[in-house]
Amino acid sequence: MIFEKYIGIDYSGAQTPEASLPGLRVYESHAASLPVEVPPPPSPRKYWARKEVAQWLLDQVNKPQRVVVGIDHGFSFPLRYFERYGLPLDWEVFLRDFREHWPTHEDHTYVSSVRDGNSGKGAARSGDSRWRRLTDIRVRAKSVFHFGVPGSVASSTHAGLPWLLHIREKARKPVHFWPFDGWAIPAGASVIAEAYPALCSGNYARDGRTSDQHDAYSLAAWLREVDQAESLVEYFAPNLSPEEREIADIEGWILGAR
Numbered sequence: 001m002i003f004e005k006y007i008g009i010d011y012s013g014a015q016t017p018e019a020s021l022p023g024l025r026v027y028e029s030h031a032a033s034l035p036v037e038v039p040p041p042p043s044p045r046k047y048w049a050r051k052e053v054a055q056w057l058l059d060q061v062n063k064p065q066r067v068v069v070g071i072d073h074g075f076s077f078p079l080r081y082f083e084r085y086g087l088p089l090d091w092e093v094f095l096r097d098f099r100e101h102w103p104t105h106e107d108h109t110y111v112s113s114v115r116d117g118n119s120g121k122g123a124a125r126s127g128d129s130r131w132r133r134l135t136d137i138r139v140r141a142k143s144v145f146h147f148g149v150p151g152s153v154a155s156s157t158h159a160g161l162p163w164l165l166h167i168r169e170k171a172r173k174p175v176h177f178w179p180f181d182g183w184a185i186p187a188g189a190s191v192i193a194e195a196y197p198a199l200c201s202g203n204y205a206r207d208g209r210t211s212d213q214h215d216a217y218s219l220a221a222w223l224r225e226v227d228q229a230e231s232l233v234e235y236f237a238p239n240l241s242p243e244e245r246e247i248a249d250i251e252g253w254i255l256g257a258r
Contacts, residue, residue, distance in 0.1 A: 002232060003068045009057075058170055073157045102161070115147070134248055
């Protein structure tokens with residue numbers, strides 16, 4: 001086994017970064033235990049806020065144990081976006097540019113308020129719902145720009161991207177953001193990767209969980225299961241042609257997509 005802890009997060013782009021969100025769920029498992037739900041920090045709020053999840057994740061990756069995290073939102077945008085705005089093909093530059101235009105990590109900021117032009121500079125960095133990444137096409141997922149439809153990850157992606165940069169900037173030890181930091185995982189590294197619960201949630205009994213809970217549970221369970229089967233390393237090396245891999249170096253890839 002590569003890892004010691006497995007974390008699945010079903011993300012939510014609703015409301016603001018400090019808001020308590022019933023759709024934001026976190027599950028974790030260990031080598032010897034099935035996933036259990038992680039409650040939010042003690043507070044008057046009942047559910048996690050995105051801001052709290054980012055801090056908790058930062059604490060997890062700073063620990064000595066090796067952790068793999070699957071998060072249900074897009075980690076990058078289609079190449080068409082980079083081409084439209086003349087951005088260098090560099091993921092960290094993309095994240096910084098995105099945060100400048102979409103400051104959805106700031107308190108009291110809604111994704112919708114940036115979309116509507118009431119905060120940020122979203123109009124200068126907007127995409128097209130017809131644009132899909134190679135990985136989206138492979139798993140038949142919706143575009144990261146397709147807002148307001150069932151199964152959409154557009155709001156959660158636009159809400160979550162600044163927090164990836166926050167973790168990258170604040171972590172006390174290197175964290176491997178797959179595949180942007182390389183397809184192979186360095187020895188001893190913890191990993192944060194994009195995940196898609198639809199690829200694995202049907203493998204596990206619901207057992208009374210809400211859909212959001214079950215999605216987070218399934219991600220943690222699947223990561224543990226494939227690592228125990230010594231096949232997780234195969235998912236870090238999906239079957240891509242050299243041309244496809246070059247695209248996915250920038251657009252990202254969903255862990256588990258073949």
